[in-house]
Amino acid sequence: MRPRNNSLKQVKEFPSLRDITVSTEEGHNHFYSSECHTGFIEYRLWTMRRFLSPSKRKYKNTGSAKFGRGQESAHYSGEELLGSKDLEEKKMWMKHTVPKDIHKREIVNCLKSTFPNRRQWILSKHPSVTEIFNEYPRLADYEGEMIELEFSTLHQENASKFLARFGAFYAPRIQGMVKAERPDIIRKLADADITDDNLKAIIMLAELMPPANSKVKQPNKKEGTDVTSTISDKQKDSICIVQPYMLCVQSETEMKYGLVADGKLVCFEEAGALNAFDKLFKLHYVCNLEFSKSLSSFYNFGESYLCDVTDVKPRSFNVSLNAAISHIKL
Known part of the structure; x- marks a missing residue:
């Protein structure tokens, strides 16, 4: 009971750390969960315990969740099939x-x-x-x-939740948190010349993820307008499968966005950055794609809090991060 009591004391002493998205467990469950015997601090120490032999571990793993779209049945039976x-x-x-x-x-x-x-x-x-x-x-x-x-x-x-929530609630609070607490991220983005606040907040959110899961490349500028050759070069230069990604094409007067998946370009003439990212997220579900492992925590945050995908459980770090973002005062 000691870890639980310590967690309760933490959120009592520092109310801003309380998880306001849940109505049970008094908001302390991201520091210690009696269900999985872990929490944020436990998560940060997991690399120390992974090398212990099973006989020395107090709790044994019963299996790990599969990242990506593994929750659906391989035989879809929602409606009658066509002949x-x-x-x-x-x-x-x-x-x-x-x-x-x-x-x-x-x-x-x-x-x-x-x-x-x-x-x-x-x-x-x-x-x-x-x-x-x-x-x-x-x-x-x-x-x-x-x-x-x-x-x-x-x-x-869940179709419209991301567009409704991110720009109105999360984007300004993420930028407020980064400006107040993470000047290193501000310096990283200083040379990127990103004018869209929503796109800036999306990149900031990815940068806030744990170091092992935040290998986020900054926007790569390339002079010229040959989009086809740019996509082709990226496919050739990669040594592994290229995950779907957003493509931003900037002219003298405007910025246009699109999606690239397996070298196939889906163009958006009028959509902004937020709409393009929303479709990038949904493309993973439509094509049954696993999220990039280096961005698994980032997408877990999106599934859990931005889109409310019911069969996805937020990671302990993301519960803590969401609580911190939610308490930012504008």
Whole structure:
């Protein structure tokens, strides 16, 4: 009981450390959780205990959570599947239909009707992003609207939470925390010439993550407008699989954003940085992709607090960070 009592004393002595997002356990559970016998301090010391033999450990692991989209069943059974003939006809129609406004409603209806078959195929066969977009090319059209539609089918109650919460609540508080407590992050971003406050806050949030999980590259500026060669060069220079990422193209008058996945570019003519990142996050769910391991804590924060994905449990560090951000006074 001593670790629990110590945790209770901490939040009683320093009320700003209390986790205000929960109504139970008096807000101390990120310092010590009786359920998993760990907390923020325990998390910081885990590297010291990992080398102990199982016989010397007080608590034994019963299994580890799988990062990424491992929660879904490999056999999607949400709706009735189309027969092979109907499915192939709809897929062929979409492949040969030009994505114009006049065809948009029909394309949306076609994607909805083929969703159960597509989901079962993605979960059971684990195709690459390229294979998914080749099979269903209209998913990459209409400036990411079809990605939004697909995610809404999977998580209707969470579809708009990120856009509603981040800019209004989290972005100003993250910037306030960084300005007050992390001048090193301010110096890192000084030369990046980022004018969008939401994009700046997203990068700051990634930088606030634990060192082992915050290998975040600063925006890489490249002169010229040859976007195709830029994407191709990144694919060639990488020694491993390139995770989906945001691409920012800056002109003299404006900044445009897009997503790149497996070398495939999804352009956004009017969307801002926040909207582009929202679609980047949702693309991982739509294509059943694991998040980058170096950014797993960052995405865990997004799943837990920015989007409220119900089957994702926040890590102890993120519970503490969220409590600290929530107490920032503007």
